[in-house]
Amino acid sequence: MEREKARRRLPGYSPRAAVYCRVSTTGQTPENQVDALRAFAAARGWTVTEFVDHGVSGAKDRRPA
Numbered sequence: 001m002e003r004e005k006a007r008r009r010l011p012g013y014s015p016r017a018a019v020y021c022r023v024s025t026t027g028q029t030p031e032n033q034v035d036a037l038r039a040f041a042a043a044r045g046w047t048v049t050e051f052v053d054h055g056v057s058g059a060k061d062r063r064p065a
Helices: 002-008 030-043
Strands: none
Touching: none
């Protein structure tokens, strides 16, 4: 815990964050969710390092393994 607090005081330190988005309803879009999560992270000084969207629903019977 103390090591993490010390790291936060280092110049240029920016915690990284991963975001996970999924669409549950027809009214939702991945773009809206990603934008909201990136804004949430930015407000806290976090850096979102990568976003990958393969566009495959978990509800589909035939999806990549």
